[in-house]
Amino acid sequence: MSEQARELREQVRERYAQAAVRVSTGAVASCCGGGCSSEVPDLTGGLYDEGERSSLPAEAVLASLGCGNPLAVAELREGETVLDLGSGGGIDVLLSARRVGPAGKVYGLDMTEEMLALAQANAEKAGATNVDFLKGHIEAIPLPANRVDVIISNCVINLSVDKPAVFAEMFRVLKPGGRLGISDVVAEDQLTAAERAERGEYTGCIAGALSFAEYRAGLAEAGFTGIEITPTHEAAENMHSAIVRATKPEDAVVRRELPLVSSTEGGCCG
Numbered sequence: 001m002s003e004q005a006r007e008l009r010e011q012v013r014e015r016y017a018q019a020a021v022r023v024s025t026g027a028v029a030s031c032c033g034g035g036c037s038s039e040v041p042d043l044t045g046g047l048y049d050e051g052e053r054s055s056l057p058a059e060a061v062l063a064s065l066g067c068g069n070p071l072a073v074a075e076l077r078e079g080e081t082v083l084d085l086g087s088g089g090g091i092d093v094l095l096s097a098r099r100v101g102p103a104g105k106v107y108g109l110d111m112t113e114e115m116l117a118l119a120q121a122n123a124e125k126a127g128a129t130n131v132d133f134l135k136g137h138i139e140a141i142p143l144p145a146n147r148v149d150v151i152i153s154n155c156v157i158n159l160s161v162d163k164p165a166v167f168a169e170m171f172r173v174l175k176p177g178g179r180l181g182i183s184d185v186v187a188e189d190q191l192t193a194a195e196r197a198e199r200g201e202y203t204g205c206i207a208g209a210l211s212f213a214e215y216r217a218g219l220a221e222a223g224f225t226g227i228e229i230t231p232t233h234e235a236a237e238n239m240h241s242a243i244v245r246a247t248k249p250e251d252a253v254v255r256r257e258l259p260l261v262s263s264t265e266g267g268c269c270g
C-alpha cells in the first residue's frame with residue numbers, strides 16, 4: 001500500500017476513534033457527511049424505525065454513523081451467518097443478531113479499537129450472545145472463504161483506500177448464493193473525483209465515494225451478479241445514499257482460502 005493510502009486510512013481511523021470516544025463520554029457522534037458533532041445532518045435519512053432504535057442500548061443508537069439501513073433490504077433469516085463491514089458502535093450487528101436468532105451468528109469487523117470496545121460494551125448491554133467483533137481491515141477480512149450468508153455494511157466502503165480488494169474479499173468470504181445488502185454514498189456518474197472532493201471530506205464519507213458505474217463495474221469484476229444500486233436520499237449535491245444489492249453465484253469458485261494481504265494487525269475482540 002502506498003504511503004499516501006496508509007496516511008488516509010490512518011486519518012479515517014483517528015476520526016472514528018474520536019467519534020467512539022465522544023459517544024463513550026456521552027456526546028453525540030455524527031461523522032459521515034459532517035464534522036463529528038451533533039450539528040451535522042444525519043445521513044441515515046431516518047431509515048431506522050422507532051421500534052428498532054428504542055430496543056437498543058442508547059450508546060449503540062448514538063454511535064450510529066451510517067447513511068442508511070442495510071437491514072431494510074438484507075432479508076435476514078433465522079440461523080444465517082452475517083458479517084457487518086465497518087461495524088462501528090454495533091447498531092447493525094445488534095439488529096441483525098435479533099433477526100438471525102440464537103442459531104445464527106453475526107460478525108462485526110472494524111479496524112478502530114475504540115469502536116470495537118464501544119460495540120463490545122453495547123453487545124453486553126443488549127445481552128447479545130450470538131455476536132463476535134473482529135479487529136481487522138475490510139480489505140483483508142479475517143475469515144475463511146465461503147463462511148457467511150450475508151454481508152451488510154453501512155457507509156464504510158466509500159472510506160476504503162482499496163475498493164477492489166474489498167469487493168474481492170466480500171466475494172471470497174460469502175458462501176455461494178450469498179448476498180450483499182449495503183448502504184453507501186454513491187456519486188452520479190458525471191462527477192469527477194475533484195468534484196466529489198469539493199462536496200465533502202474523505203473521512204466524512206463523501207470524497208471517496210464511487211460513482212454508480214464504478215460501483216457496478218467493481219462488483220462485476222469481483223464476480224457478483226444481480227447488482228442493483230438504488231438511491232434512497234441525497235447525501236450531497238449529485239451524491240446519494242444508496243442501497244447496493246448483489247449475489248455471489250451458486251457455482252462460484254473461490255481459489256483463495258485466506259485474505260491476500262495478511263491481517264497481521266488483526267486479532268479478535270470479544
Ligand SMILES: C[S@@+](CC[C@H](N)C(=O)[O-])C[C@H]1O[C@@H](n2cnc3c(N)ncnc32)[C@H](O)[C@@H]1O
Binds near residue numbers: 031085156
Ligand atoms: C461511518 S462509520 C459507520 C459505522 C457503522 N457501520 C454505523 O452504521 O454506525 C465507519 C466505520 O468503519 C470503520 N472503517 C473505516 N474504514 C475501515 C477499513 N478499511 N477497515 C475496517 N474498518 C473500517 C471505522 O472505524 C468506523 O467504525
